Amino acid sequence: MQNIVIAGSSGRMGRALIEAVSMSPDARLYAALERAGSVYVGKDAGELVGSPCGVMITDDPAKAIAGSDVFIDFTRPEGTLEHMALCRQLGVKMVIGTTGFSEDQKLQIAAAAQDIGIVFAPNMSAGVNLTFKLLEIAAKVLNEGFDIEVVEAHHRHKVDAPSGTALRMGEVVAQALGRNLADCAVYGREGVTGERSPSTIGFATVRGGDIVGDHTVMFAGIGERVEITHKASSRATFANGAVRAAHFLGGRKNGLYDMQDVLGLR
Numbered sequence: 222m223q224n225i226v227i228a229g230s231s232g233r234m235g236r237a238l239i240e241a242v243s244m245s246p247d248a249r250l251y252a253a254l255e256r257a258g259s260v261y262v263g264k265d266a267g268e269l270v271g272s273p274c275g276v277m278i279t280d281d282p283a284k285a286i287a288g289s290d291v292f293i294d295f296t297r298p299e300g301t302l303e304h305m306a307l308c309r310q311l312g313v314k315m316v317i318g319t320t321g322f323s324e325d326q327k328l329q330i331a332a333a334a335q336d337i338g339i340v341f342a343p344n345m346s347a348g349v350n351l352t353f354k355l356l357e358i359a360a361k362v363l364n365e366g367f368d369i370e371v372v373e374a375h376h377r378h379k380v381d382a383p384s385g386t387a388l389r390m391g392e393v394v395a396q397a398l399g400r401n402l403a404d405c406a407v408y409g410r411e412g413v414t415g416e417r418s419p420s421t422i423g424f425a426t427v428r429g430g431d432i433v434g435d436h437t438v439m440f441a442g443i444g445e446r447v448e449i450t451h452k453a454s455s456r457a458t459f460a461n462g463a464v465r466a467a468h469f470l471g472g473r474k475n476g477l478y479d480m481q482d483v484l485g486l487r
């Protein structure tokens with residue numbers, strides 16, 4: 222049985238995670254965390270998903286983490302890094318789904334993984350992780366004469382762009398082609414842009430309504446176009462993946478992993 226702490230428990234993913242943990246026979250909700258000042262502090266975490274569970278939401282991270290097995294964090298980069306410092310100190314493993322980290326912040330996560338096991342992935346769904354493999358194949362086969370564009374769409378509340386998943390898709394394709402994404406990414410276009418340079422990977426972002434998460438990578442050639450698309454219709458897919466990642470960490474003391482490791486796709 223794994224004792225799980227959920228950070229950002231009243232958020233969109235926090236609620237999906239409470240449900241996913243409650244449905245896992247090998248996991249139990251050990252603590253639910255919110256920021257100080259949140260109206261949810263002191264409330265029963267289960268009430269957020271319509272079924273009280275006796276775990277009261279706390280704003281004390283150290284108290285929540287002490288004695289737990291895995292800390293699941295889908296919050297914001299600054300919150301995740303604060304939680305990570307405590308998890309590292311207390312020897313508690315982490316599943317990190319938060320997106321929007323800078324390169325320096327990602328290095329901090331890698332450093333913490335020397336001491337604790339961490340699964341860090343911008344997308345915990347099995348389907349998206351399969352598309353990463355498909356993209357690798359597509360990029361290697363369509364490596365000449367095809368323009369590559371990544372298009373993503375998310376709900377109106379999302380604060381980072383492009384999505385972490387879109388960026389990872391770009392990285393996968395760039396790596397398969399022997400390119401460095403930092404050198405070839407084009408983030409949006411406006412005005413007189415000139416013709417498209419063939420070595421670039423373009424990104425386009427859509428934000429609106431309640432779109433859970435759509436991603437398409439387009440390989441546009443002359444006379445044909447291949448599109449690899451994933452559409453998430455429920456956050457349960459990410460939450461179930463995160464709980465699976467927590468179980469994966471069970472037998473691992475330290476190390477940095479992603480969902481390719483968890484799903485055996487490496």
Ligand SMILES: NC(=O)C1=CN([C@@H]2O[C@H](COP(=O)(O)OP(=O)(O)OC[C@H]3O[C@@H](n4cnc5c(N)ncnc54)[C@H](OP(=O)(O)O)[C@@H]3O)[C@@H](O)[C@H]2O)C=CC1
Binds near residue numbers: 255295297318345385
């Ligand atoms: N890897 C994956 O599979 C997925 C990743 N995500 C990522 O997860 C993250 C959360 O998404 P979502 O649930 O939609 O966001 P929400 O805004 O709905 O929830 C975020 C939660 O984190 C809390 N929070 C925000 N800032 C901090 C902080 N500095 N310290 C502690 N807690 C904080 C919020 O509290 P408050 O309400 O007080 O602000 C809220 O409870 C995003 O980065 C998103 O991209 C989302 C889906 C899938």
Ligand SMILES: O=C(O)C1=N[C@H](C(=O)O)C[C@H](O)C1
Binds near residue numbers: 379383
């Ligand atoms: O913020 C979201 O909602 C999502 N964020 C992740 C990302 O940035 O890739 C994953 C998913 O698409 C939902």
